[in-house]
């Protein structure tokens with residue numbers, strides 16, 4: 001529930017960034033530009049300075065919610081959208097479908113972190129079109145913890161390395177399919193080459 005969700009999220013974020021090189025470049029530029037040259041490990045206290053990174057994470061969680069179906073049980077007989085649901089019925093809320101519903105999202109299949117710019121959509125479970133951590137009294141208690149961990153890991157990966165597809169692979173064949181389970185992971189492991197980032201003079205002199 002904690003490690004798989006967080007690990008899968010990181011794999012999805014990096015996969016989406018590989019798929020969207022402009023977004024990767026923008027994210028790397030932010031983390032390197034804002035934090036400056038010569039840092040060793042990026043820590044939790046650095047994260048407040050990064051504004052694009054949380055949007056990337058939100059967008060990855062919108063498209064790839066690690067827990068796509070939230071279980072609930074009807075506490076009383078009720079009718080929802082014309083369907084009679086007797087007390088005690090197990091109900092699954094399909095976060096995956098809601099997060100890609102064109103009634104709530106413009107170009108829902110596109111990875112577009114900027115859609116979270118200039119709005120207050122957050123993880124608190126009050127924006128029902130975006131509930132990757134669930135909603136209500138059983139909402140995930142690990143939101144803050146997992147956001148910090150994912151952002152810290154991501155910031156370090158983007159700051160210190162440039163990322164390339166392995167030899168013989170290309171973006172057209174880059175696999176984005178899902179393996180369905182309690183926590184949705186990538187069907188095939190993400191394999192990339194990490195190239196340690198070398199600072200150019202232009203950035204050093206900034």
Ligand code: HEM
Nearest residue numbers: 001002005006009067132133134135138139140141142146
């Ligand atoms: C990206 C990371 C994570 C995602 C997307 C996620 C998502 C979720 C979701 C959708 C639920 C069900 C919420 C509901 O029923 O309304 C849940 C429950 C829960 N999560 Fe997470 N989670 C993440 C990370 C974590 C972490 C890091 C921890 C602990 C350190 C954690 C602990 C829990 C616990 C204990 C519950 C059960 C809460 C309850 O039933 O009262 N989660 N999570």
